[in-house]
Amino acid sequence: MADDATLDEICITAIADGFRGDGEILCNPIGNVPVIAGRLAKATFESAMVMTDTVSVLAANTIPVGDPDAERLVEAWMPYRDLFDIVWSGRRHIVMGASQIDPYGNQNFAAIGDWKKPKAQLLGLRGAPGNLVNNTTSYWIPNHSTRSFVEKVDVVSGPGYDRVSELSGWIQSNHEIRQIVSNLGVLNFSNQEKRMQLVSCHPNVTVEEIIAATGFELLLPDEIKETRIPTKEELKLIREVIDPHGLRKAEFAKK
Amino acid sequence: MTEMEVIEELSDGMTIGIGGWGSRRKPMSLVRAIACSNLKDLTIVSYGGPEVGLLCATGKIRKAIYGFVSLDSIPLEPHFRNAKQEGTIETGELDEGAFYLGLLAAAHRMPFYPTRAGLGSDMLMMNPEIKTIESPYETSDGEKGEELVAIPALNLDVSLIHMNRADSQGNGQFLGPDLYFDDLFAKAAKRTFMSCEKIIPTEDFLKEGSVHTLKIPRLFVDGVIEAPRGAHFTECLPDYGRDEVFQSEYAASAKDLQSWENFKQKYIEVTDHQEYLKAVDSRTQIGESQNG
Numbered sequence: 087m088a089d090d091a092t093l094d095e096i097c098i099t100a101i102a103d104g105f106r107g108d109g110e111i112l113c114n115p116i117g118n119v120p121v122i123a124g125r126l127a128k129a130t131f132e133s134a135m136v137m138t139d140t141v142s143v144l145a146a147n148t149i150p151v152g153d154p155d156a157e158r159l160v161e162a163w164m165p166y167r168d169l170f171d172i173v174w175s176g177r178r179h180i181v182m183g184a185s186q187i188d189p190y191g192n193q194n195f196a197a198i199g200d201w202k203k204p205k206a207q208l209l210g211l212r213g214a215p216g217n218l219v220n221n222t223t224s225y226w227i228p229n230h231s232t233r234s235f236v237e238k239v240d241v242v243s244g245p246g247y248d249r250v251s252e253l254s255g256w257i258q259s260n261h262e263i264r265q266i267v268s269n270l271g272v273l274n275f276s277n278q279e280k281r282m283q284l285v286s287c288h289p290n291v292t293v294e295e296i297i298a299a300t301g302f303e304l305l306l307p308d309e310i311k312e313t314r315i316p317t318k319e320e321l322k323l324i325r326e327v328i329d330p331h332g333l334r335k336a337e338f339a340k341k
Numbered sequence: 342m343t344e345m346e347v348i349e350e351l352s353d354g355m356t357i358g359i360g361g362w363g364s365r366r367k368p369m370s371l372v373r374a375i376a377c378s379n380l381k382d383l384t385i386v387s388y389g390g391p392e393v394g395l396l397c398a399t400g401k402i403r404k405a406i407y408g409f410v411s412l413d414s415i416p417l418e419p420h421f422r423n424a425k426q427e428g429t430i431e432t433g434e435l436d437e438g439a440f441y442l443g444l445l446a447a448a449h450r451m452p453f454y455p456t457r458a459g460l461g462s463d464m465l466m467m468n469p470e471i472k473t474i475e476s477p478y479e480t481s482d483g484e485k486g487e488e489l490v491a492i493p494a495l496n497l498d499v500s501l502i503h504m505n506r507a508d509s510q511g512n513g514q515f516l517g518p519d520l521y522f523d524d525l526f527a528k529a530a531k532r533t534f535m536s537c538e539k540i541i542p543t544e545d546f547l548k549e550g551s552v553h554t555l556k557i558p559r560l561f562v563d564g565v566i567e568a569p570r571g572a573h574f575t576e577c578l579p580d581y582g583r584d585e586v587f588q589s590e591y592a593a594s595a596k597d598l599q600s601w602e603n604f605k606q607k608y609i610e611v612t613d614h615q616e617y618l619k620a621v622d623s624r625t626q627i628g629e630s631q632n633g
Contacts, residue, residue, distance in 0.1 A: 142518035165519040166362060170438040174456075196434075201467060203428035209416060210409050211467075215436040216458030245461030253460050254487045256480050 191246030360502030394420030513557030
């Protein structure tokens with residue numbers, strides 16, 4: 087155990103843990119913190135996963151983030167068109183962001199307000215509609231607050247469990263929101279109601295703080311753990327190999 | 342052809358597909374020519390980048406149909422964002438993969454291609470003209486009549502794409518890491534105009550790239566425009582990377598009307614692509630030089 091792990095590193099191992107058991111699929115995290123987590127999972131306990139270099143190839147080696155010239159051990163060409171084939175094949179686990187998320191995991195990163203003339207235009211639907219009905223999805227939300235965890239999202243980019251329960255059996259068996267990692271804790275939907283529940287609080291965060299930062303009623307299982315601390319080996323990989331320039335810190339600096 | 346000759350082939354209200362992806366290999370010399378023209382009420386169909394923002398800011402767009410609109414290193418296209426928030430354009434916002442199927446359907450002259458993308462999300466609410474259909478087949482687990490989304494063909498009047506190399510007959514070659522969907526844009530359109538970094542003799546194609554890079558046959562191309570650095574400030578690998586400094590300047594011009602007027606005068610309202618490059622280069626000689 088390493089006691090000097092910082093919050094960004096604890097979030098990274100929590101996101102990485104979401105890939106446990108995935109095996110030979112495309113690990114497809116979006117954004118620096120999730121990419122570091124995916125590369126960590128692949129370099130340690132999920133070596134069968136394949137990953138892109140975030141440009142156009144699948145690279146077998148562990149490449150550092152933010153280094154376009156890093157050497158790549160290329161295993162396959164992966165232009166965007168082929169990436170859609172993988173989405174539709176189901177052999178993929180994506181980690182996306184969410185500007186808003188609701189108790190059933192409906193996610194919005196499209197717009198705040200009326201989508202026709204929004205108060206704030208965000209990314210749009212992007213690939214979320216197709217991702218959610220085809221392959222496993224997780225979310226990384228670095229600003230856990232009542233503005234991001236809301237009773238009702240303004241636009242549904244990625245559908246949650248209540249909406250999917252009305253769709254085909256095929257979609258229901260392919261839709262999975264594995265987990266949500268925020269800057270405060272880890273949450274998932276592993277209960278009969280398929281409603282968001284608290285799994286663990288990050289060190290020095292209380293259940294009460296997470297309840298206060300959530301804009302709806304969270305389910306609280308009998309046992310709520312503390313999110314695990316990265317191992318010495320994981321910290322060494324994060325700090326020296328995968329993110330030597332500390333890009334992971336940027337998302338936490340704002341707070 | 343020249344950019345101006347392409348403009349003469351276009352008319353008000355046309356649906357125009359634009360190749361590339363985000364801020365990558367966009368036919369920017371052609372886009373700027375449209376921005377300076379008298380054309381109006383255009384429907385622009387693309388994996389959107391600065392071409393959407395630029396044509397929003399110059400009032401050319403009635404409707405934008407896209408999988409996203411992004412500058413890559415700047416996730417939100419600021420001029421597009423302004424247009425959306427001011428409600429000055431109509432939009433057809435599709436799932437990125439659904440957009441691909443719309444192009445594919447148009448290229449194959451099919452009315453639609455089916456997908457599950459869009460079910461459960463707000464994509465169908467945002468695009469009420471998109472219908473669902475019932476599958477005539479059983480799924481592998483015996484489910485009957487599965488509901489699917491019928492993504493309508495994205496039929497295009499004209500497509501504009503930018504290649505690394507082309508010959509004068511209209512064969513095109515990409516030398517970068519990704520063709521994106523440029524071949525489908527060409528096939529989905531009644532007519533396609535292709536700009537390129539360099540026109541070369543047909544016999545020189547295989548000197549720079551393998552046969553796999555020759556994805557645009559002249560069957561689908563109606564005119565070639567030689568425009569060195571024609572994709573600037575978007576990236577056009579391996580010829581050049583994105584001009585991030587210039588892109589930041591472009592993004593900053595969305596801040597207020599005055600900033601936009603200054604930018605427009607300096608870089609958009611210029612006589613031709615050569616003058617544009619002069620304006621860009623005089624700026625990099627004064628300030629810091631960055632290419633990539």
